[in-house]
Amino acid sequence: MSRRGENIRKRSDGRWEGRYMICSSDGHKKYRSVYSRTYKGVKQKLMKFKVATVILQADPNETDVNHLSMTIEDLSQQWLSYVADHRKYSTYRKYAGIYEKYIKKSFGDIRTEELRSEMIASVLPKDLSSSLYQSIYCVFNRILDYGNQYYGTVKMHLVPVITKTVSKPIGTLNIYEQQKLVEYLSNDIDIYKAGILICLFMGLRLGEICALKWEDIDFQNRILHIKRTVQRLDCTNTESRSKTILFEGPPKTVHSIREIPIPEFLYNIILSYNDSPCKGIYFLNPNTPMDPRTYQYKFQSILKKAGIESTHFHALRHTFATNCINSGADAKSVSEILGHANVNITLNRYVHPDMDTKRNILNSIYSKHSESDEPQILRGQL
Known part of the structure; x- marks a missing residue:
């Protein structure tokens, strides 16, 4: 019979069996077995009973093995x-x-x-x-x-005892900053500027635009398919000589796998690069995904040249969400375009109405009343 690990074997009936030893009250050694359909399952059971055995041997009066002790x-x-x-x-x-x-x-x-x-x-x-x-x-x-x-260890839930200051939330580009950015990006446009326009007007994450492939663009139906993301991960506790690695994998959540219709003006820009001799596998780079850190540096350089104060790349996504809601788009559609699990995430974290938007809302209330009879309260009549 095949064996994997200490005192674990695969039985002829397909199950895995793990054996552990206990000492009876008279000092005799006895063996017990645990079973599972998988090697991992029997290994977990085996560890639980081994830990229980250590406790019982340390304190023979201990009969509750539901609360085991582990480091x-x-x-x-x-x-x-x-x-x-x-x-x-x-x-x-x-x-x-x-x-x-x-x-x-x-x-x-x-x-x-x-x-x-x-x-x-x-x-x-x-x-x-x-x-x-x-x-x-x-x-x-x-x-x-x-x-x-x-393993039956004590049920616990740790609550932070120090109240950390709330990090400054990522804001949005105001209307004047957006105008300056779009004007700069549209002048002598290149593939990197096109990628920033896609994020500003379609709400892609930094990792998603860096991992975008040409095969993800459906030119016939004018749809962008978001299937992957790229990020730099820590690997200091692995055998790798590097401290970090560039990892390409599925998007942030299952909801992030989505389809986004391409706006008309962006479609024409993307199409103009489709037949480029420099075109490769990825949208921003020929053969490898763009490193998010590199693209973030490019974005900061563009902001500086456009005369806009430095901000995080993710501000483009927040700006997109805010623009959609301010333009009257329904929250459900915006949430699906962004790849959020529900509309609460979209509205509570990504939409940042400015003072002009709030002012227009309040003024619109009066406008609706003034179209009919002027309310008595506005004439000073109670």
Whole structure:
């Protein structure tokens, strides 16, 4: 019979069997078996019973094996293995990077039931951004939830004890900045300027435009297919000599896989590059996806030349969403174009009405009343 791992074998009936040893009260050794349809399943069961055995041997009066004790290091390795098998590689790399940098050294030897929010807060650097601070606690809680579900460790949920200042939200380009940007991009346009126009008028993410291929453009139906993204991931805890790698994978979420109709003026610009002798596999680069950091640098250079204050590339996406809603577009359509899971994300995070928009809304209320009889309150009559 084939074997994989310590005391694990595959049976003739197709199931995997794992064996572990316990000591009875009279000192005799006995063996017990656990079974699963998969190697990974039996390995998880085997670890749970091995941990339970250690507890019972340390305290023979301990009869509750529902709350087992494991170190953060042991549990985290099992959890990361699970994430690697069930989540996107980019998600795995993010979690692994946070664990290696902020959790392993300071908390790896601590047992799960000993962990406290105050302990974490006292160790973490005080200059962390709000998003990273929350992400670290998120990783801790996912590790603990996994341990409770698969190994029976104590159920815990850690709440940050330090209120981090809220990061400044990404804003939008105002109407004057948009006019200056479009004027600059339209003058002596190249493929990089065309990519920025696509993001401003179609709402693509930075990674999506960098990973866009010519095959994703349906010229017959004038539709852009968003199928992939590219991002630079940390790989400091891998065998790679580089600290980061450029990784091409599926978009951010399943909702991000979408189709966007191409506006008429953009269609003509894109079409003009379709027969270019320099055309390759990717829209911005011939044979490899554009590095998002490189394109972000190009964007900053363009802003400077156009006389616009520096802002993040993602501001283009926020500007697109705000322009759509201000123009009267329904939130559902805008949400689908952006690839959001629901309209709440679109309206609460991406739409930033300016003071002129709010003023016009309030003035429009009076305009509707003035078309009929003037309200009494406007004549000073109560």
